[in-house]
Amino acid sequence: VAHYTDFDFYYHVLDEAQYIKNSNTQNARAVKSVRAVRRFALTGTPVENRLAELWSIFDFLMPGFLFSRRTFMNRFEVPIQRQEDRVAEHLRQMVAPFILRRLKQEVLTELPPKTERVLPADMERPQRQVYLSAIADLRRQLTGQGKLTGRQRITVLSHLTRLRQICCDPRLCCEGYSGESGKLD
Numbered sequence: 001v002a003h004y005t006d007f008d009f010y011y012h013v014l015d016e017a018q019y020i021k022n023s024n025t026q027n028a029r030a031v032k033s034v035r036a037v038r039r040f041a042l043t044g045t046p047v048e049n050r051l052a053e054l055w056s057i058f059d060f061l062m063p064g065f066l067f068s069r070r071t072f073m074n075r076f077e078v079p080i081q082r083q084e085d086r087v088a089e090h091l092r093q094m095v096a097p098f099i100l101r102r103l104k105q106e107v108l109t110e111l112p113p114k115t116e117r118v119l120p121a122d123m124e125r126p127q128r129q130v131y132l133s134a135i136a137d138l139r140r141q142l143t144g145q146g147k148l149t150g151r152q153r154i155t156v157l158s159h160l161t162r163l164r165q166i167c168c169d170p171r172l173c174c175e176g177y178s179g180e181s182g183k184l185d
Helices: 026-033 051-061 069-081 085-098 104-110 125-142 150-168
Strands: 008-014 035-041
Touching: 026 051, 035 051, 051 069, 051 085, 069 085, 125 150
Parallel strands: 008 035
Antiparallel strands: none
């Protein structure tokens, strides 16, 4: 990104703009640091998900248009969460001129037919051993637990993430792993 901040661009088109929905991420800060006269943001994700996401995308498009993050939160986010319809309508009126929204039914005729290819990626033997060991470890931790507490649920989620990483490539979470990875190969 540092390379791009040396230039002044006329257009800055951000595809998959939902990747900057969290304004505190490195992605968002990097994209917003590029100088351009005109900016466009494209996303297939509805902008109604969370108001903070809408603010972050507009902060890229027109910094300050929706005020600072804190002002936006106080002026729009909190009142809208309290079901204040007039505030929601005011925000809708502010952003509507800048949003072109096409519904799925409108674009279906333009889309090519869906193509699916199933490519199995079997785990290699060392990878499978790491995976089975991780499952055994999780089972040991959960044996006799009964109903899980909030903290235990988080632990289960972290183990599931670890299992997913092992399936992709054990080097993502297992330091010193030197075996093969079926999916990577």
